[in-house]
Amino acid sequence: MSILVVGSVAFDDVTSPSGSVKNILGGAATYFSLAASYFTQVRVVAVVGEDFGAEQEAVFRSHSIDTHGIERAKGKTFRWGGTYADNLNEAKTDYTDLNVFETFHPQIPKEYEDTEFLFLAKIQPTLQANVRRGMKAVRLTGCDTMNYWINRTPKELAETLKLVDVLLINDTEAKMLAHETNLPRAANKVLAMGPQALVIKHGEYGATIFFREGAFGIGHHPFRAPTLPIDEVKDPTGAGDSFAGGFMGYVASQKELSREVLKRALFYGGVMGSFAVERFGTERLQSLTRDEIEARFQIFRELTHLE
Amino acid sequence: MSILVVGSVAFDDVTSPSGSVKNILGGAATYFSLAASYFTQVRVVAVVGEDFGAEQEAVFRSHSIDTHGIERAKGKTFRWGGTYADNLNEAKTDYTDLNVFETFHPQIPKEYEDTEFLFLAKIQPTLQANVRRGMKAVRLTGCDTMNYWINRTPKELAETLKLVDVLLINDTEAKMLAHETNLPRAANKVLAMGPQALVIKHGEYGATIFFREGAFGIGHHPFRAPTLPIDEVKDPTGAGDSFAGGFMGYVASQKELSREVLKRALFYGGVMGSFAVERFGTERLQSLTRDEIEARFQIFRELTHLE
Numbered sequence: 001m002s003i004l005v006v007g008s009v010a011f012d013d014v015t016s017p018s019g020s021v022k023n024i025l026g027g028a029a030t031y032f033s034l035a036a037s038y039f040t041q042v043r044v045v046a047v048v049g050e051d052f053g054a055e056q057e058a059v060f061r062s063h064s065i066d067t068h069g070i071e072r073a074k075g076k077t078f079r080w081g082g083t084y085a086d087n088l089n090e091a092k093t094d095y096t097d098l099n100v101f102e103t104f105h106p107q108i109p110k111e112y113e114d115t116e117f118l119f120l121a122k123i124q125p126t127l128q129a130n131v132r133r134g135m136k137a138v139r140l141t142g143c144d145t146m147n148y149w150i151n152r153t154p155k156e157l158a159e160t161l162k163l164v165d166v167l168l169i170n171d172t173e174a175k176m177l178a179h180e181t182n183l184p185r186a187a188n189k190v191l192a193m194g195p196q197a198l199v200i201k202h203g204e205y206g207a208t209i210f211f212r213e214g215a216f217g218i219g220h221h222p223f224r225a226p227t228l229p230i231d232e233v234k235d236p237t238g239a240g241d242s243f244a245g246g247f248m249g250y251v252a253s254q255k256e257l258s259r260e261v262l263k264r265a266l267f268y269g270g271v272m273g274s275f276a277v278e279r280f281g282t283e284r285l286q287s288l289t290r291d292e293i294e295a296r297f298q299i300f301r302e303l304t305h306l307e
Numbered sequence: 308m309s310i311l312v313v314g315s316v317a318f319d320d321v322t323s324p325s326g327s328v329k330n331i332l333g334g335a336a337t338y339f340s341l342a343a344s345y346f347t348q349v350r351v352v353a354v355v356g357e358d359f360g361a362e363q364e365a366v367f368r369s370h371s372i373d374t375h376g377i378e379r380a381k382g383k384t385f386r387w388g389g390t391y392a393d394n395l396n397e398a399k400t401d402y403t404d405l406n407v408f409e410t411f412h413p414q415i416p417k418e419y420e421d422t423e424f425l426f427l428a429k430i431q432p433t434l435q436a437n438v439r440r441g442m443k444a445v446r447l448t449g450c451d452t453m454n455y456w457i458n459r460t461p462k463e464l465a466e467t468l469k470l471v472d473v474l475l476i477n478d479t480e481a482k483m484l485a486h487e488t489n490l491p492r493a494a495n496k497v498l499a500m501g502p503q504a505l506v507i508k509h510g511e512y513g514a515t516i517f518f519r520e521g522a523f524g525i526g527h528h529p530f531r532a533p534t535l536p537i538d539e540v541k542d543p544t545g546a547g548d549s550f551a552g553g554f555m556g557y558v559a560s561q562k563e564l565s566r567e568v569l570k571r572a573l574f575y576g577g578v579m580g581s582f583a584v585e586r587f588g589t590e591r592l593q594s595l596t597r598d599e600i601e602a603r604f605q606i607f608r609e610l611t612h613l614e
Contacts, residue, residue: 086488181393183511184536204490205512208536224533224610229491229515260614267613303531304611306574307567 002041002066003252005032006106006131007121007241009046009056009070013081014280016088018234024281025056027078028121028144031238034285035245035272036119037063038293040252043112045069045131049077049100059286069109073100088233089203106131113137117252119244120164122146125156132163140257142166142248143195144240150176161194166262168199168244168269184210184222197262199247199269201240204229209266217259225266226303227274228296235280239273242285246272271296309348309373310559312339313413313438314428314548316353316363316377320388321587323395325541331588332363334385335428335451338545341592342552342579343426344370345600347559350419352376352438356384356407366593376416380407395540396510413438420444424559426551427471429453432463439470447564449473449555450502451547457483468501473569475506475551475576491517491529504569506554506576508547511536516573524566532573533610534581535603542587546580549592553579578603 007029013022033042043066048056052072060067078101081094106127118135120128120143132141143164149157150173157177161167167190171183177193178186183200187210190198196215201207206226213220247269254261271293278284314336320329336353343349350373355363359379367374385408388401413434425442427435427450439448450471456464457480464484468474474497478490484500485493490507494517497505503522508514513533520527554576561568578600585591 088488181395182538182540184538187536202512205509206533221606222536222610226513226531226533226611229494229529231489231491233489263613299528301613303529304533306570306608 001117001252002043002115003036003117003119003248004043004045004069004108004112004115004135005029005036005119005121006045006128007032007123008078008101009044009048009052010078010080010101011051012079012237012281013094014084014235014237015082016084016235017086018232019280021235021280025059026080026237026281028238028241030282031241031276031285032119032121032245032248033060033065034063034282035242035276036249036252037065038272038288038290039246039249039268040117042066042249043069043115045106045108045112047071047073047100047104049073049075052077059282063286069107069112071107075100082237084236088236091237108134116140117248118142119248120144120160121241121244122149125149125153125160129156129160129163132160140165140251142168142244144168144244145173145177147173147176158193164195166197166199167195168201168240168247170201170203170240174198174200183208187222199266201243203239206270207243207266209262211259216257216262223263223266225263225270226300227270228300228303230274230277233277236277238282239277242276243269243273246270267297267300268293270300308424308559309350309422310343310424310426310555311350311352311376311415311419311422311442312336312343312426312428313352313435314339314430315385315408316351316355316359317385317387317408318358319386319544319588320401321391321542321544322389323391323542324393325539326587328542328587332366333387333544333588335545335548337366337589338548338583338592339426339428339552339555340367340372341370341589342549342583343556343559344372345579345595345597346553346556346575347424349373349556350376350422352413352415352419354378354380354407354411356380356382359384366589370593376414376419378414382407389544391543395543398544415441423447424555425449426555427451427467428548428551429456432456432460432467436463436467436470439467447472447558449475449551451475451551452480454480454483465500471502473504473506474502475508475547475554477508477510477547481505481507490515494529506573508550510546513577514550514573516569518566523564523569530570530573532570532577533607534577535606535610537581537584540584543584545589546584549583550576550580553577574604574607575600577607
């Protein structure tokens with residue numbers, strides 16, 4: 001199966017306690033695509049500027065990612081600069097230059113319209129909704145959002161959430177979206193807004209998936225996947241997008257949309273997120289093998305497995 | 308097997324978003340004892356004042372907890388008042404009246420000297436070390452500490468850690484103790500200080516146990532136990548002590564000191580901690596059944612279990 005992702009492609013400058021890199025390929029759609037590419041065929045809808053060249057293109061192409069949906073616009077690609085202090089959980093944004101991304105209106109190429117899996121990375125909610133409505137064959141829509149949209153465009157976001165099957169956000173975003181500090185109660189409120197399932201990412205502690213009653217089979221107990229404690233987190237940028245790529249990519253690779261598939265997908269999400277943070281930018285995601293992914297999946301599984 | 312706990316017995320005033328209670332039985336040794344009492348015979352060494360009466364005594368006695376080691380001193384029992392805001396992870400201390408606890412010098416009754424399992428709750432490190440040295444038949448020593456001792460008495464604490472088998476602390480304490488913000492690296496530094504195993508409690512995300520190479524069997528991979536997301540956390544006071552009680556109580560109830568036993572103990576720790584926070588003070592811990600404990604153990608197990 002194929003998966004279509006709509007989101008940002010960017011150039012990043014990142015500083016962390018492990019060092020500093022400039023002008024590296026980044027953006028939610030980039031991290032997502034690379035992570036998902038180990039599981040399924042990926043199609044990208046994004047916009048880049050004239051500074052996006054053959055070198056960047058090759059990163060996608062070498063993972064068989066379909067880049068026909070990447071629009072080339074006049075001007076510069078989206079640029080972001082961020083710094084992580086000792087607490088790697090939070091980036092200080094040094095600058096955000098939206099550039100060509102500011103007027104991004106996703107166009108879905110005709111040949112993408114039959115894609116069965118869709119991921120809406122954290123762009124403006126009305127754009128997300130428009131993309132979803134334009135797709136006729138979608139079996140499952142995953143969606144991300146961020147504090148900026150939760151605060152600025154709550155009504156638009158509420159409309160988008162009605163069209164979404166699985167929302168993937170972090171603890172802070174879930175609590176903000178639900179106006180509720182207790183996590184399971186926040187989860188129930190978010191599920192009442194539309195999604196069949198809600199994945200809440202807990203950073204280094206893993207992630208929990210909450211289900212609407214009756215969604216994806218019997219029962220509505222949540223499920224939790226841990227992540228491996230990592231000795232050296234070099235760069236947390238893109239961890240959430242890589243998680244989403246592993247999660248959605250695995251789902252798209254499976255025949256059935258069962259609860260058990262979503263549980264395994266939660267583990268694969270954690271696996272891809274944990275690889276992403278080991279090197280700066282997308283370096284680690286570019287060089288993985290499926291065997292390495294399976295080996296880490298087993299480690300994660302054993303991490304909480306009682307005999 | 309029996310387990311001996313040394314620590315505080317207190318009266319607490321607690322306010323949380325769920326309400327307010329005054330003058331309720333609290334203290335680390337109390338939470339620990341009640342949680343451990345569902346698994347094994349518990350002996351308590353603590354000090355109380357003249358305000359500790361038959362009603363409080365009965366709470367221990369009704370769980371067959373041996374209270375001969377609770378010293379009665381002139382004056383008032385240790386009193387603590389705390390308030391939890393919406394973020395239930397952190398208490399604002401309203402007051403701390405050490406009272407009789409200020410001059411507490413734990414005395415181990417003769418009939419306790421053969422106890423095989425020992426838990427040193429978060430009292431002054433030199434007192435912890437003295438208790439450990441006075442015990443001749445101990446097979447496993449568990450220990451807790453807190454920021455106050457990590458900052459004020461680092462040398463004394465370092466001496467104590469050499470005598471400890473399993474240290475149970477939270478993320479913040481582990482990072483502070485190791486002067487290291489990365490959790491697995493912090494864990495390795497703490498293990499180098501003495502303990503065979505280190506349990507790091509992550510609050511609502513569960514806990515991880517890190518092992519010294521070769522400790523408790525082959526391998527040194529960490530193990531993680533999740534906790535159940537709780538719909539209503541009424542009072543987080545004593546969650547960590549209840550975790551320790553479940554962990555140590557289960558270990559003391561088993562014949563062998565294997566890695567598998569410690570892994571299960573980590574789950575039982577989470578189970579007892581999750582019960583503790585459901586009601587104010589020790590209310591929930593007083594009224595449990597072993598069946599309820601086993602049922603929740605199964606839920607926790609299934610929470611991360613893949614088919």
